Amino acid sequence: MELDLPTLLVLNGLIVMVCGVVFILNTAFNRNDSVGRIWSTAFIAAMVVTIVNGSTENGPIIWWTIAVANVAWVIALGSLWSGLRRYNGRSRGFWTLAVISFLILGATLLHGEPAGRWAGAAELWISLALLSVLGAFEAVRGRLRRNLSGQVVAVALGAAATAAALRAMVFLRDGSAGKTFIIYFNDANFAVFSLCLIVLTAVAVSVLRAEQGSSHAVGDQTDGIHSMVGVLSASAFTQAATDHLARAHRAGVPLVLIGADIDNLPQINVAFGRAAGDEAIARFATQLRSCAPVLSVVGHRASGRFFMLAAVDSLREARSIVEGLQAAIVDEPLKEASHIRLTASFGIANTLDYGYALTALSIAVSTAVATVQVRGGNDTAAAYEPVTDQDS
Helix, strand or coil, X not given: CCCCHHHHHHHHHHHHHHHHHHHHHHHHHXXXXXXXXXXXXXXXXXXXXXXXXXXXXXXCCCHHHHHHHHHHHHHHHHHHHHHHHHHCCCCCCHHHHHHHHHHHHHHHHHHCHHHHHHCCHHHHHHXXXXXXXXXXXXXXXXXXXXXXXHHHHHHHHHHHHHHHHHHHHHHHHHCCCCHHHHHHCCHHHHHHHHHHHHHHHHHHHHHHHHHHHHCCCHHHCEECCEECCCCECHHHHHHHHHHHHHHHHHHCCCCEEEEEEECCHHHHXXXXXXXXXXXXXXXXXXXXXXXXXXXXXXXEEECCEEEEEXXXXXXXXXXXXXXXXXXXXXXXXXXXXXXXXXXXXXXEEEHHHHCCCHHHHHHHHHHHHHHHHHCCCCCEEECCCCCCCCCC
């Protein structure tokens, strides 16, 4: 079955609309950050392009709407590039995008009504090729360099850059009536090509958006040496715990490292949004600080995982601390997550079994926590291993 151009444009528009609405709603109702807002702008601009293209194909051409579509094309692809820059922690590049948009608007108006739907077409395709190259380059550097979704975006933008450049060259050589342009670079072929790239890119940036949100939970943000939830950040905890372990080793004082991982935190984020996940982390940190011995060291290591280094006489005393914490977090439900109650998986390792090396203790605790999670969570496991000469 051969699809005609109007049908292809409708399919293209539907895909853009569905992907755009889902992405924009996800950004608005979950965690709203600069990357999500920039990419939402890209989807909105792409929607404008599909609306204008559909109207000009199915009705009389109003030539100034071509200028709107051309500028929207630049904003859509430029916003994708800008969001990639922001994802990598770089400036947004809005001035570059504004200059290119202004030039395309000027070129389209300069060609004017006599050029019809092809007004500013060559200039537009050259600009899209340039922005695609910039976007592909940005997708393989910085934080995105080893990210599979970033590589997918780079491949898609590379293909878009190649197609746009070839179409511009053929158009400049033969015009829209040239045989090569009509056979290979016509609107129908490019509608199918665009449809494939839109789906591929939409999936990839949605994954990147989810990863961006998951890496910026409230517990991962720092305020000086503390995380935003009031306990030591990962680096500060490592320094403080290493110092405590060294001094305890010299004094012959046994210590216990307790690890805690909030159960089902990713599922809470997906089901109830990032606000619920942030509340879970903050609530857990508050209860952990309340239940921890006064002179213990409490830190946030990653996502919903916390460590506590405390001077206790036995594993029995460490378990009593954990039991008190378990009771405290269950007592008060989460407001942002339909009043569900938190649970956590705990692991315990002491210096009598593992020595005073933080690395060995951390590995033992993490292994114990993983064991509890395999069993379904909401429990405690103690790690046991005879201490070696290297550990002591």
